[in-house]
Amino acid sequence: MAERAALEELVRLQGERVRGLKQQKASAEQIEEEVAKLLKLKAQLGPDEGKQKFVLKTPKGTRDYSPRQMAVREKVFDVIISCFKRHGAEVIDTPVFELKDFDIAGQFDPMIPDAECLEIMCEILRSLQIGDFLVKVNDRRILDGMFAICGVPDSKFRTICSSVDKLDKVSWEEVKNEMVGEKGLAPEVADHIGDYVQQHGGISLVEQLLQDPELSQNKQALEGLGDLKLLFEYLTLFGIADKISFDLSLARGLDYYTGVIYEAVLLQTPVQAGEEPLGVGSVAAGGRYDGLVGMFDPKGRKVPCVGLSIGVERIFSIVEQRLEATEEKVRTTETQVLVASAQKKLLEERLKLVSELWNAGIKAELLYKKNPKLLNQLQYCEEAGIPLVAIIGEQELKDGVIKLRSVASREEVDVPREDLVEEIKRRTSQPFCIC
């Protein structure tokens, strides 16, 4: 297995070398020769075993992402995965999760799973701390009912839908022009649609539209509004109703949604003043698409489905841009303490202590030098962002204590060796933070 690790390392390095030569505009022959070497190595490597191995290596290979980027990605994934798990989701195959299996849990009553999806969305966006957000909610049936009562021909539902969906980017006038000019809708029909789709609000708007003389006559719209009312009641119990906006212009592109639809948008770009603003748009979306699965059911049964997806790549870039803007330092390791020595000839003591800490579950490092200078060890902590240093010296050994130093405050205290693990745990048990 290690053969493979080393070969992979070779392939990476040779690839790097080839890229380097190309950048240096080396001679074609030279590059060809190195490429040949690379291909030969790749051949030796054989079929990629992909995730079959974990590899730990000490030299730097070429990377897709910087350690900083990897750390950000890891933390974002942590937030999302732990939220899914908090809701009893089952890993199908990362990044796909599944909620309760309907065989055990049986049938469900309206809007309860839908409410949980919105709760999950809000929990994730809240814990990511990427700025204030709003989740727009609408229902396919309300849109269709509205189009029907406004007199949009069935054949035009879909295309008018996509015009309405643009209202978050362009003005109503532009949307109307598209509907009338390009899509041949009668102006009064367009205006009628306009009266509806420019409205947004909370449960009160739902209740108001339930009284709407026209909409309330449409069976589909009535169903949709009834479900939205129920949904808002559940979201109020979850304490997230203030994050949800019933927005009649939310249409979403495709037309396979059969019920409630939602889309989360950041209200402000999280970058600092002076930064050029970041085009954010939606960072999560989902909805109900009961029809779809039934479509492939041999007996044509409708299988109820709600789906929710998180735009992690967009979230990565937001977090990264914010970190650059604020020049916050991102740790790329989780080491809690460096085991250091104040004098020479203490390597054995350092090795004994660090393995004590490892066995107690503490994340600990030591420098690989036999007799490192204390200054270098402290500097390493500064560079790597390690918060604590456990310093061993002749005197400490005599007294049966370890000098525990806080890198930030530079304050040092002698801790009885038997209390060291607890003291390190106590000092490093901070709540999770994205940065």
Place this chain on the structure above:
Amino acid sequence: MAERAALEELVRLQGERVRGLKQQKASAEQIEEEVAKLLKLKAQLGPDEGKQKFVLKTPKGTRDYSPRQMAVREKVFDVIISCFKRHGAEVIDTPVFELKDFDIAGQFDPMIPDAECLEIMCEILRSLQIGDFLVKVNDRRILDGMFAICGVPDSKFRTICSSVDKLDKVSWEEVKNEMVGEKGLAPEVADHIGDYVQQHGGISLVEQLLQDPELSQNKQALEGLGDLKLLFEYLTLFGIADKISFDLSLARGLDYYTGVIYEAVLLQTPVQAGEEPLGVGSVAAGGRYDGLVGMFDPKGRKVPCVGLSIGVERIFSIVEQRLEATEEKVRTTETQVLVASAQKKLLEERLKLVSELWNAGIKAELLYKKNPKLLNQLQYCEEAGIPLVAIIGEQELKDGVIKLRSVASREEVDVPREDLVEEIKRRTSQPFCIC
């Protein structure tokens, strides 16, 4: 984004349908038709965005692995990743990790990183609880020196190496026959090699060979033995020397290793009596290959490298086979508590309580039914392996308590609502276990 989630779901389901039809030996036309549908959907799906999204969905899709298999994989990965992090490793790109960066930490002294690699190997195998193991250790330089003093021509080093490497599978006689018969080695040379490669032991064997009149005259062998002695001293300080066996027959296939090499093997198959034993072999391996990287260094510098890799696929199958043998139940979710109700008309109370628990970081579920039967809720816990049930009833609401039930013992206690979170945390804070 949700469009894509739904489309992926469609593609999965259509794929399943096609496979189903093939199994049912449906007519070629019918299959063709369904395949066409599948391809059309895939086309709509466009380029795979891969890890760009997290998707949460409620219906079952087709899976590469069963939820049980996924759970096992996740737990194995958890053990490995947390061990790497405990040692300050940095994620390069899972599953590749890197120890300290050589820029900050500076040069290293012999055998310290090598000792940490072996410590990491032992920690991982220990925490995986897949049975007793042994790590065979040898050094390339000792092998080369041994071949030299035994009179193996340089040109035959590599091929004789691979014969020696077979000693863990076949008898010395067979290895000797291969050396002499197939590879044209003089019988006395083979016997001389045999005297060495059939030896294995601890630091005492290293010291004994340091006194060996022949080996001690070979510069390479002497270097290798000196380093192994140092390595064993460090491993003793780490308290893992008893897990390490200096084995002169360990040669490893390829010849890029430049120093110490190691390979971990399970000493017994972890399956139960009566099970047919599992061919285990090595589950982790590594070594030092300083030459390799330097080979591509423009200035031809030797970059020091140690590598270590874990055979996770093999470990998965061992854990899975053991679980099947012992019929242990594997949880596929981490839910700590189900929020249940004893009477009808308590959905609102269940929703309020479950969101309280989510916000407190508790992994909690509720059934999606408005008025589920208590029996069904308890049965769901049994099936899903959820250890606790928080039961709300009219009386509990009046008394400001929650009835907390242990699914295993069926014992119930009334817990003041304000103490519920702490009580659940207390009862579910078990140490990690692979199963």
